[in-house]
């Protein structure tokens with residue numbers, strides 16, 4: 433017999449969609465993946481060779497649960513630039529930031545606990561919270577992020593966690609204003625609500641640096657901030673991190689120990705060397721240029737082919753544009769029609785923990801080049817016109 437927890441564990445509808453469409457010749461706006469064509473393969477290969485030559489035995493040995501000390505130190509310096517007063521003791525290196533979300537949820541949630549979330553929000557976080565028996569208090573977003581009055585009211589009722597993605601939110605691409613960050617950071621501290629701030633897309637900023645992290649704006653003993661090298665180096669390395677007050681970081685380190693002992697010794701060293709050799713900043717600059725251009729292409733194509741048929745977000749960073757059809761229209765039906773014409777995207781309902789959002793969908797703008805992106809949006813426009821008839 434499986435444990436009761438497994439009743440709330442299932443595979444992600446997005447993963448299923450990506451799997452079923454991977455073999456076909458689709459123009460795909462569905463994935464959550466960065467463009468593999470931009471991975472710094474040669475640089476990583478040279479670094480891996482050097483690491484194994486110089487430090488091979490340690491790189492293949494078990495290591496400390498909290499992470500490779502030079503990488504912890506490096507991440508702390510990175511976080512200080514973002515406005516967090518980080519020392520290595522604040523930092524835990526994780527197996528992707530997905531693990532950081534899982535560890536935080538595991539440490540902070542009991543069965544049946546309420547989590548304040550943006551509606552819509554990142555699906556794999558909901559799946560992690562689901563597995564610990566969470567219930568949700570979903571609050572919609574507008575152009576400046578989560579609706580602040582409503583979120584403030586929910587915070588006053590003392591939920592057990594506030595999960596937020598203030599920068600280039602997945603799936604909407606929306607960025608929360610500084611004013612809202614300040615209000616909600618303070619409200620969470622006053623109501624003693626732990627905050628889990630997911631900043632996976634921090635460096636994919638196309639129109640200037642993002643505002644300061646929410647958890648840096650009020651001292652919360654249960655404020656956790658997560659980040660990752662997945663979007664700026666490569667996700668297959670599986671190196672992410674979390675930042676929290678040292679006492680909490682130490683407790684989360686104990687939890688990590690029983691989960692997977694530690695993140696990969698070799699990949700932590702590779703990431704550290706990549707950064708120490710000054711490769712991170714140019715890599716970020718290259719990605720920003722490439723992805724900014726792709727965002728602009730997608731927005732331009734939407735303007736050209738979808739104006740009057742739907743509304744969409746205009747993200748200042750990240751990987752996603754979120755589209756809203758007129759109420760009552762069904763994005764699933766649109767998807768079926770579009771798949772016959774060779775394009776796929778992700779219907780928005782699964783990002784909404786309250787089951788709403790059937791008239792919404794998400795477009796990944798980084799994975800298709802300009803001609804294919806324009807072609808795909810032209811097809812989408814045709815599908816929308818048919819559906820509107």
Ligand SMILES: Cc1ncc(COP(=O)(O)O)c(C=O)c1O
Nearest residue numbers: 528529530554602632660662672
């Ligand atoms: C919002 C958000 N958080 C966290 C992650 C997890 O990424 P990783 O585990 O590769 O760091 C993702 C991946 O797509 C994401 O979109």
